[in-house]
Amino acid sequence: DSGVTQTPKHLITATGQRVTLRCSPRSGDLSVYWYQQSLDQGLQFLIQYYNGEERAKGNILERFSAQQFPDLHSELNLSSLELGDSALYFCASSPLTAGDIDTQYFGPGTRLTVL
Amino acid sequence: AQSVTQPDIHITVSEGASLELRCNYSYGATPYLFWYVQSPGQGLQLLLKYFSGDTLVQGIKGFEAEFKRSQSSFNLRKPSVHWSDAAEYFCAVGVQGAQKLVFGQGTRLTINP
Numbered sequence: 001d002s003g004v005t006q007t008p009k010h011l012i013t014a015t016g017q018r019v020t021l022r023c024s025p026r027s028g029d030l031s032v033y034w035y036q037q038s039l040d041q042g043l044q045f046l047i048q049y050y051n052g053e054e055r056a057k058g059n060i061l062e063r064f065s066a067q068q069f070p071d072l073h074s075e076l077n078l079s080s081l082e083l084g085d086s087a088l089y090f091c092a093s094s095p096l097t098a099g100d101i102d103t104q105y106f107g108p109g110t111r112l113t114v115l
Numbered sequence: 116a117q118s119v120t121q122p123d124i125h126i127t128v129s130e131g132a133s134l135e136l137r138c139n140y141s142y143g144a145t146p147y148l149f150w151y152v153q154s155p156g157q158g159l160q161l162l163l164k165y166f167s168g169d170t171l172v173q174g175i176k177g178f179e180a181e182f183k184r185s186q187s188s189f190n191l192r193k194p195s196v197h198w199s200d201a202a203e204y205f206c207a208v209g210v211q212g213a214q215k216l217v218f219g220q221g222t223r224l225t226i227n228p
Contacts, residue, residue, distance in 0.1 A: 002158065002160070004158075031214075033214075033215070033216075035216075042218060042219075042220050042221065043205065043207075043216075043218040043221075045215035045216065045217070048214050048215065050214075055214055056214040056215055058215055090158060090159065092159075101147040101166075101209035101210070101211055101214070103149070103161060103164055104161075104216060105161065106151070106158045106159035106160070106161075107158055108157060108158040109158050
């Protein structure tokens with residue numbers, strides 16, 4: 001158990017809908033990362049937040065957004081869902097106290113299925 | 116751009132045999148390298164990491180990896196595999212400044228009894 005929690009574990013929804021994925025980082029970690037794992041793209045970095053502020057952005061679609069709250073939990077919002085958004089979404093956290101690369105600890109993931 | 120290549124998509128070994136999973140990276144600066152394992156239906160668990168220092172690093176579950184700068188490689192090894200090692204293994208490089216991990220495509224390991 002990494003200490004990172006994600007809810008829900010599974011999510012099934014229809015095209016055009018909007019969903020919210022939730023992540024709670026390890027105790028004391030200030031940085032949260034979101035990744036998408038799909039069969040065709042593999043594991044792709046989406047976005048990073050550090051202490052409530054967006055720090056880095058990857059291949060995140062405009063239909064997707066994220067935020068990190070004062071209690072450090074984070075939410076990933078996916079809207080206007082398409083079939084191709086079906087994937088496993090991981091959250092990771094790290095202390096990132098030095099502003100450099102740090103070890104990222106991953107949650108169990110949320111499996112999103114868009115029908 | 117940074118990239119990680121895991122040449123073997125699928126490897127099958129017998130229980131008790133030795134294992135080596137290959138990883139090659141492309142990165143202009145000093146790499147921060149990681150190996151993660153993903154069991155079916157599970158998240159990613161960190162096996163080991165290399166930031167600096169001794170190029171042979173020890174990890175959990177009896178795994179080790181060796182960083183070879185001249186070959187841009189970070190291969191994962193285990194002297195004797197167990198059935199519980201069946202999983203997917205991912206090599207990753209940490210990108211400074213961008214604060215992200217770039218992952219390889221993964222190697223699926225199957226263990227024959």
